[in-house]
Amino acid sequence: MRKFTNLLKKEVKELITFQLIVSLLFTIGLFYFIGNIVQSEVQKAGEKRDIHVFNLDDSQESKALLDGLSYAGFKINLLEGKDKAEAIEYAKNSNINLLIVIPEGFSEAASKFQFKEIEAYSFIRSFSMTSSANAAIVDQVISEINKLLSNNFLKTNFPDFNPEDIKNPIKSRDFVVIKDIMAEGSAAEVSNIVYSQSIFIPVILMMIIVFSSQMVLSAMAMEKQDKTLETLLTVPISRNQIVIAKMAASALVGLISAGIYMLGFRYYMGGFMGNIHESGQLNELMQKLGLQFTSCDYVVLGISIFLAILCALGLTIILGVMVEDLKSAQTMILPLIFLVMIPYIISLFSDINSLSLPVKVLIMLIPFSHPFIASQNILLGNYAVVFYGILYMLVVFIILIFICGRIFSTDRVLTMKLRFGRKER
């Protein structure tokens, strides 16, 4: 036992390198960063939209109209000035993006049902998201004004009716159904939120798997290159213990990575949850539909990720047996990266459930596919799929350990080599 802990200590020391710590910190940072961006975007969207107005129509009605706009969520900044040209000049020089000009005699004409045009000036200073957002604001402002005016008109002429009832005589109610749960709400909103929550998960999951196997593979490659593996295989300790120590050390490091991944993931989800809490209605809807991670869900997802990492590490040790040095390690990692890339790309651009059966089966055979689809399935309450995935990965892992043990107890650990077009000396 003392020999084994001695060995395990060395294996862990070898894996926990400066590189590893940096990349784990990077992962947390990335999650935190994305979560924060999401949160600030959400806040921005919730803020009042700024518009500047130059009002040439100094009437009670136009003031009421502006009040209506401000009630509808626009922040009105009134510009002072002699004439339109001066107002435009001012807007140009003072970084105003959107200027609305209400013409002279606007409300007087409106009362006679002769509408004068409202002028909207958009100042494009760059071509970016904000400039196109400005264009959308113009549309919103105009449609809001139209709504206010037509409602006013309907109210004065048909005082007994609600103007909304005249304009839209038929109402609809939206319901979302997920499995047995039904709740009132918009399907578009719900799927939008879930999609935006899950879009970054595969990216980072892929990074973790690829990274931790790269780490183990380079450690193995160094052992081969420096022949420390040969030395180790001649000391009085059983080969099984050597394999188990390697696995245990990798698993430990994998567990730490998965734990850190989950920590970062909570930060990241925090960004969305903040958003949902603000709009209480949506929050209630998500809760009712069960579309929120409970602590238990986090644990299940964590296990799924951990097992995927273990499978990757087991496979890596087998690949590691075939490498001769660090350089060939880089080539050797490629098949593994392919295996991770397939579910990664599919989960990014498509839905695994919508694929044809043979393709689906093939994808499910790749152990790494399971954590990629786990988070969605957990949200949707399809726990069976997630648990089968976990069971499958466990079986694969046990098989991999068994293969490792076999390889290490024979010559093959030293003589098994794959050559890539290189000739023997």
Added chain:
Amino acid sequence: MDNIILRVNNLRKNYGKIEALKGVSFEVKKGEIFALIGPNGAGKTTTLRIVATLLTPTDGSVEFMGFDLRKNPDKIRQGITYLPEEAGAYKNLTGLDYLKFMANFYAEKPQDVDMYIERAIKIVGFKDRLKDKVGTYSKGMTRKLLLARALMTKPKLAILDEPTSGLDVINSLEIREVIREFVKEGVSVLLSSHNMLEIDFLSDRVAIINNGQILEIGEPKALKDKYSADNLEEVFRRLVQ
């Protein structure tokens, strides 16, 4: 009979189609330095790796202190240490940590580790640098560190593959002296070299190996006399002609 520690009998090893060993037999006596000498690719490393329990022979037998290689590799591992050719140590460990790590596999009680380390420090001859990472060592220092780890536990048999290859004259000389000293204290040594001249000074008996076959075995002096040669290199040339 009793003073023979290692018996290698008709050893064969194939790597796929390559016949690396074609029936190698020799014996190592207690307290002697036995050297396998021969050109590159002769089969020296293959032989040593088999004796060190790293490879399983295709045919033939190896018996170490009465234990059969195939049946009791664990018993053999307790009595030997192996120094691979062109080996390194874990670059992220300090020299001292490396020695401690290896010592722990052989120590029966904690005091043993201290004793092994003390011996190792005498062998390497640089105490201060042992606190530095192995990655910062020169080739000579690394080789001495590895030799120290192979000898510090005073194994029954130290298997050293090309212990001095690639080293300068001074380092080679120091390593040869250390080996000699440990043999006096009861360690037997099986080593290999492609440098036939240096083996002349170092070994008690040599086996000349070529193409997976042993051509001659004997004391260097006896071999030189037999082939009326000035040195072992000439003996080898006579043998392959």
